Amino acid sequence: MTGAxxxxxxxxxxxxxxxxxxxxxxxxxxxxxxxLVALPFLARAIGxxxxxxxxxxxxxxxxxxxxxxxxxxxxxxxxxxxxxRDDELSEIIASTLTAKAVLLGGSAVVVLAVVAAVPGLxxxxxxxxxxLVLVAIGTAFPSWLLQGLGRFTEFSLVLAASRxxxxxxxxxxxxxxxxLPWALAWQFLPLALxxxxxxxxxARTGHLRWQRPTRASVRxxxxxxxxxxxxxxxxxxxxxxxxxxxxxxxxPVQTAxxxxxxxxxxxxxxxxGGVQDAMLPRMSHAVGNPHAASVRRTITAGILGGYLFGGxxxxxxxxxxxxxxxxxxxxxxxxxxxxxxxxxxxxxxSALFNLRAAAAxxxxxxxxxxxxxxVIHLLALIPASAxxxxxxxxxxxxxxxxxxxxxxxxxxSRHRRRQAAEESEVHSTDAKGESWSATRPSQSSxxx
Numbered sequence: 001m002t003g004a005x006x007x008x009x010x011x012x013x014x015x016x017x018x019x020x021x022x023x024x025x026x027x028x029x030x031x032x033x034x035x036l037v038a039l040p041f042l043a044r045a046i047g048x049x050x051x052x053x054x055x056x057x058x059x060x061x062x063x064x065x066x067x068x069x070x071x072x073x074x075x076x077x078x079x080x081x082x083x084x085r086d087d088e089l090s091e092i093i094a095s096t097l098t099a100k101a102v103l104l105g106g107s108a109v110v111v112l113a114v115v116a117a118v119p120g121l122x123x124x125x126x127x128x129x130x131x132l133v134l135v136a137i138g139t140a141f142p143s144w145l146l147q148g149l150g151r152f153t154e155f156s157l158v159l160a161a162s163r164x165x166x167x168x169x170x171x172x173x174x175x176x177x178x179x180l181p182w183a184l185a186w187q188f189l190p191l192a193l194x195x196x197x198x199x200x201x202x203a204r205t206g207h208l209r210w211q212r213p214t215r216a217s218v219r220x221x222x223x224x225x226x227x228x229x230x231x232x233x234x235x236x237x238x239x240x241x242x243x244x245x246x247x248x249x250x251x252p253v254q255t256a257x258x259x260x261x262x263x264x265x266x267x268x269x270x271x272x273g274g275v276q277d278a279m280l281p282r283m284s285h286a287v288g289n290p291h292a293a294s295v296r297r298t299i300t301a302g303i304l305g306g307y308l309f310g311g312x313x314x315x316x317x318x319x320x321x322x323x324x325x326x327x328x329x330x331x332x333x334x335x336x337x338x339x340x341x342x343x344x345x346x347x348x349x350s351a352l353f354n355l356r357a358a359a360a361x362x363x364x365x366x367x368x369x370x371x372x373x374x375v376i377h378l379l380a381l382i383p384a385s386a387x388x389x390x391x392x393x394x395x396x397x398x399x400x401x402x403x404x405x406x407x408x409x410x411x412x413s414r415h416r417r418r419q420a421a422e423e424s425e426v427h428s429t430d431a432k433g434e435s436w437s438a439t440r441p442s443q444s445s446x447x448x
Contacts, residue, residue: 023152024278029271034163034190036267038170039260040325042183048329050177052252055259057124058187059243061131064107065191066236068139071228072096072221073277074358079224080148081281093145094210095217099225100139102218108132127184138191142198147278154201155278162193227363234367234374238400239266242393245381250389258390260326260333262397264318265340268310269347276303276355283359300352307348314341332390339394346401353408362415369411373404 043051076096083089115121115128146155170186173179242262247255279299286292286299318337326333357366377400384392 020152020278023156024275034167035263037167039263040327043326043330045174046177046180046183048256049252050180052247052256054180054183055243055255056247057127057184060111061135063236064111064135066232067107068100068103069232070103071225071232072100073144074228074280075225077144077148077277077280078284080145082284090211091217094213095221097140098213098218099221104136104139127181130181130185131188134185134188134192137195138188141191141195142202146198148281152278158194158197161197162190165193166190227367230367231370234370237374238377242381242397246385246390246393249386254389257333257336258393260330261336261340261394264314264337265344268344272303272306272351275306276351280355280359283355287360303352303355304348307351308345311341311345314344336390336394339398343398343401346405349405350401350408353412365411369407373400373407376403
């Protein structure tokens with residue numbers, strides 16, 4: 001049995017798929033439960049203005065996280081899952097980590113140069129240094145390797161343990177606006193802790209295999225994830241960049257209101273996005289396999305159902321949850337939270353189309369769809385944020401998510417038609433060949 005068989009191809013029955021999805025979802029629930037618990041604490045401890053500065057700084061550093069991911073969370077995961085030989089694993093690990101290090105170095109230089117050059121950001125230089133150090137450690141977290149190897153339980157335990165430790169540290173060290181550096185550090189420390197714990201587990205299980213990376217292997221890693229990188233940058237412009245633009249155009253208070261709603265929505269996206277990534281190996285093996293229809297149906301129902309459950313829950317419970325959750329002074333975040341819930345419902349469709357395209361290795365299509373939508377999103381976000389503040393940004397995100405889902409569906413429909421036409425052409429060619437063979441006289445008959 002090949003490495004691909006062991007890591008992703010076994011136990012592809014609906015019951016096992018559901019169990020793995022629940023395990024991963026619980027891991028991400030603890031992961032995104034951390035900011036949900038930390039957010040009301042920070043809102044009360046440091047106030048709206050300091051919280052706005054924290055959200056803006058975190059949004060900039062999150063851009064670095066997205067750049068360093070590049071697309072490896074999907075491309076490297078898929079390479080691990082569908083590899084033909086176990087000795088390929090060492091090359092995948094070495095090339096992926098080396099490529100991440102290259103991206104991290106370049107991103108850190110650019111961010112620190114911009115912060116030093118912009119007067120409004122210069123007082124936050126120390127915050128950015130602390131954040132970049134933790135981001136550097138966190139980018140090594142082998143989520144793609146753990147999931148590609150099918151080690152979902154270990155993956156979930158690592159997420160849960162790192163978030164719990166970080167939450168305890170946050171509660172013990174932050175008590176006022178003067179503790180803003182600690183508040184920022186505890187936002188990125190969970191991923192750094194997860195990286196240390198994750199590699200420790202892999203080393204003990206024998207999956208930590210290192211070899212000297214070659215230029216060719218690193219170039220291949222960049223090339224394989226290149227289109228995904230374009231897609232991730234596009235999605236980042238529809239996510240992390242929102243708070244940066246809103247903060248520049250509408251101020252920190254509006255950013256705090258929008259950021260609260262966006263974080264609630266992002267918690268649902270993060271949980272389901274983790275499940276989506278975990279299902280990629282199985283969906284990759286199910287593509288084009290007529291015997292895997294039940295696998296595709298189970299994954300489809302789980303993805304759509306999870307997004308709808310989270311979105312509808314946020315719409316219904318935001319008026320009751322947010323006032324209790326945040327305390328007085330944040331009532332303006334309630335309708336923004338409901339808009340974010342509606343956006344989460346729509347996001348389920350685009351997430352499913354994205355998963356199917358990635359499973360079929362249609363990375364170029366993902367890049368094209370997300371890039372076109374991101375350009376429209378940015379063109380709408382800037383005037384909407386300037387004119388209507390947090391409300392304008394929230395409705396822009398909703399409209400862009402709907403456009404993304406629609407564009408993905410059009411692309412999927414066109415792809416199916418192309419596939420049907422190609423299959424029809426192949427069958428027609430085969431039929432003509434068989435007909436010609438049947439009517440062509442044999443050599444023995446010609447001799448007679």
